[in-house]
Amino acid sequence: MHYISQNNFFKLLDALKSSYEVYVPIKKGEQRFYKKYIEPTDDIVIGEVRPFEPVKAFFAQAREIVAEGFKDDIPHSSDKPFAIIGVKACDLKGFKVQDHVFKNHDYQDPFYIKNREQNLIISADCTSVIDTCFCLALGIKPHPQEDFDINLSEIKRGFVTTTGSDKGKELLKRYSSLFQEAAKAIINKKELQRAKVIEKVKENIRENKVPREDLYKGIIERNYESDIWPEEAKECVECGACNTICPTCHCFLLYDEKDDKKMERLRIWDSCMVKDFASVAGGANPRPKLWMRLRNRFEKKFDFFPKVADIYACTGCGRCISACPGKIDIRKVLTRLVGNV
């Protein structure tokens, strides 16, 4: 375990700029967002909690060109990869789902694979908790344990660092002059801080009565015809925010654009809450009602993914709770589903 001072940390970021597009979380009001790193500024927050947008945006972008004309090359493959700083554990868990979809499959997605190979992830422990956090209910600790290159635990004026990959180890080696061995006292501080954050998340879960994942088995099948769905869907305005903001949602729409000079195929994030998501050209729609689509969203997360990939496609990040204009609260839905025996 190593330690890097805040000064040296920014030196590291400056050095990374030559090979990466570096993105850091910044705080604006009560929200945190990823912003391209130019120079050290006061609004950069490495610890605290997850930013507003999910990290998936750096791996399968919200809008990207996936084919140009009839050429078999991979568009924009020479772009600089991203170095994403301050990624939180709930986002990293999202990779388990995204990897299953785009990577661990008969058909691989060359865009995602390239980004997974080339992007650099410098993650960070959560040092605070907000009301919507419930990661522990999904078995995720609020500090990264895997799927990062280097992890940072913020301790006053600096960070305790752990490497999580060969890429991370090489980086540490290359910039070894910026790091020092972590002193025992500071490691203890880190552990103490982690324990404190865990307690806060537990408190959150208790207060909001969020059921733990070991109670989720069969909740969709059991409640398939339940009134829970139409009742919960009442306030839904079909905006799709819950999809775009979710670290595990992966669905996309392919569409084509053409002018005199070129023809492009793009993919943009899609939302299963939108009416025509599953419609066919002939007009048939398996989920014509909004509540069916809400049920489908939960089915995909809590029935489909556990069956095909042995994982619940929820990371307890709570983003969908804060993003929903209709105040649909996934914790409450889960509580109702689990309680409905």
Place this chain on the structure above:
Amino acid sequence: MYRSKNPYRPIKTEVLDVIKETPTIKTLKLRPEEPISFKTGQFIELTIPGIGEAPFTPSSKPFVTDEMEVTVMKVGKVTEEIHRLKKGDTVGLRGPFGSGYPLDDFKGKEVLVVGGGCGFAPLRSLMYSLFGMSGEFKKLFFRGGCKNPSEFLYKQEIEEWTKREDLNIALTVDTGDETWKRNVGLVTTILDNVEMDYKDGIAIVCGPPIMMKFATKKLLDMGFEEKNLYLSMEKNMSCGIGKCGHCRIGIYYACKDGPVFQYSKIKDFPEIWE
């Protein structure tokens, strides 16, 4: 298996000919720049440059790789554009995708093929394959139905099929006219005279969802095993490789696990006929 480096790019393809089949259905003869080999029952995505793409199961012989035929009914944005295509136009093809019919599993069995309307398109490709394996099945039946005689696909070709000795065939239309000399009624009304070993026989159904639903029910009543019923599921297949999420049926994606499914695999999932 899909071999393109980039699974989203279409292969440049020339429209060799456009054949008007019925007032609402056309068949395109296509020549892709790179040969595409497919297994019968697999589908391709056809791109109209700048407009978009839509999934179709080729209606031609799977063993012909330099040309492909696709039969298209005018129902939406992309298919309307497809109906405007002329000889010499450029389109794109991606695929093939999906798993196709497990033809080897049908060997030594009695096989019944049931088609409705535009479902004749994939089934024509299947029939070419089955005819090519003639002698490997104990019996081969075809039962086909359409709305009316003017909507009857591949009329002349199917007329030729009626002369084949290796095929027991019956055809019907929902509504007849003076030109129609055969059965009038839904396709389920010409299933009763299929004399075969239902318990061990294979039944393949392809057609509009409503027809598939009732044909399936009828076939189960007749004694077919759920695992011996092969259905073509019409879902919103887009990426073709199980990633975009649009065509999910329970734990499957129609695009990569189907679009042909054994009924036993999907019967418990809701919404399959919708």
